[in-house]
Amino acid sequence: MVAGMLNDGPLKDGDTRDLIKRTALVLFARDGLEGVSIRDIVRAAGQKNTGSVHYYFASKEALARELAGEIAQIIDTHRHRRIDAMEAAGGPRAVRDVLDILIRLPHEEPGDLGFDTDMAAFVDMMMAKHPDLIFEGIHVELGLATRRCLAHLRHMLPALPSPLMEQRFRFAILYAFSILSSRRSVGQRPDLWPPRWTEEVARQNLLDTLEGLLRQPASPETMAALAPAPKRPSRKR
Known part of the structure; x- marks a missing residue:
């Protein structure tokens, strides 16, 4: 499979590193991460x-x-x-x-940036099984393009206190990750999933629910929980 990418001649250090990474x-x-050993990758x-993964990446987790x-x-x-x-079109x-x-x-x-189905499957697997690693690797809160999207959303959505809006954004991202990563499970066991789960109607319905999550006004209970607790009067000595 991937081993067929090897050339007849010796590989340079950078080529070996890239080959190990692509294979992994x-x-x-x-x-999944648990189903692959360092020996499998090598x-x-x-x-x-067998020490090549440790030499180039220190550990399997660091490689991921x-x-x-x-x-x-x-x-x-x-x-x-x-x-x-989108901005150029107004x-x-x-x-x-x-x-x-x-x-x-x-x-x-089609044909966008060399992002292939293996990369998509890797993202799905990481979102489903290792969200801690995918968030650490992707830094979803720091991505410049993500920040641009969130800036547009802040201008378009009803006003909420900043802590609530930031929390809503994180809720929405986690919710979307969970739904999108389920595509992997659908492919493995389609009998366990409802019909039309992978069709365009599911994407549009996901967008509807994400917008609803972000537009929902804060309840009195949420606003009360957000308010700082009253300070206790100091005791006189």
């Missing part, structure tokens, strides 16, 4: 030294973090391009225009 991506996407990459970070850069570039096009015209940018991966648009 394919294996992680298919079998064997599939056609390497003889690096993959997540590089994929995040591709996603961020893709989002910047879509935001630029948008955004609706909240869902911005939300669609946040939930759509590059491979869903």
Whole structure:
């Protein structure tokens, strides 16, 4: 499979590192982190030294973090391009225009940035099984394109106290990640999922629910919980 990428001649250091990384991506996407050993990666990459993963990446987890970070850069570039096009056309015209940018991966648009199905499967697997690593690698709160999207949303959504709005944004991102990562489970066990789960109607329905989550006014209970607790009067000595 991936081992076929090896050339007849000796590989340079950078080539070996990239080959191990690409091999790990394919294996992680298919079998998950727990289902892939360092020995599996070395064997599939056609390497003889079982210490090569530790030499180049220190650990399997560090390799996964690096993959997540590089994929995040591709996603961020893709989002910047879509935001630029939207703004050049006079948008955004609706909240869902911005939300669609946040939930759509590059491979869903033809020929975009070399983002392939293995990368998409890796992201799905990480979101479903290792959200801590994907958030660490992607830094979802720091991505410049994500910040541009959130800035548009702040101007378009009803006013909420800043702590609540920031929390809503995180809720929305976690919710969308959870729904989108379920695509992997649908492919493995379609009998366990409702019909039309992977069709366009599901994407549009997801956008509807995300917008509803963000537009919902804060309840009196939430506002009361947000208010600082009254200070106790100091005792006189």
